[in-house]
């Protein structure tokens with residue numbers, strides 16, 4: 302690895318058990334994000350500069366590898382720095398770690414590159430609104446890119462090139478119906494309904510999220526601050542007999 306390779310660094314967590322289901326991971330946060338979600342909880346690393354050598358971050362990952370089985374790339378938006386992301390994923394693979402990515406999907410070509418080089422094992426794609434509201438919500442004309450990312454991740458997962466893929470939809474009170482309006486595009490993908498948190502809006506409860514899941518008539522994972530993550534298949538209990 303070139304000693305001149307750098308990352309605009311956002312932070313490092315040596316051990317997390319909540320960012321990748323079923324794994325203990327370390328997390329590398331990339332600084333910088335091209336969109337502006339109104340509920341962002343990582344505003345401090347949406348922009349700015351903290352340039353570090355990739356080799357220093359790899360040292361952190363190597364130290365953490367005694368306790369974890371994977372490294373997760375998060376942000377900000379990690380795919381905004383494709384060279385750094387590629388270098389770290391390659392380095393992590395070399396020391397036997399699985400690699401995961403949380404992404405907003407704005408750079409589908411970077412996802413394509415990671416998948417085609419077999420550098421990524423898990424992608425969690427944030428879908429942040431129904432498509433027609435994307436530009437208004439994110440302050441960015443990126444909806445076609447996100448839809449492209451969804452399509453290419455689905456295809457890669459189906460053919461086995463991407464071992465794990467899930468869509469994460471963050472839901473807020475007053476916008477409960479949005480996920481149903483894109484449900485037909487994600488019916489065959491693992492789906493997480495995530496409780497949106499913004500201090501000005503009372504968060505949806507687990508029961509309310511279950512009601513949304515019922516309307517989708519499919520299994521979902523429900524993620525809340527109160528209850529962690531649960532697999533919800535409650536709709537099955539009210540199906541007519543002989544169906545499913």
Ligand code: SF4
Pocket residue numbers: 334335336337338340341342343344347376377378405
């Ligand atoms: S994509 Fe993530 S980091 Fe970027 S503004 Fe939205 S929540 Fe914040």
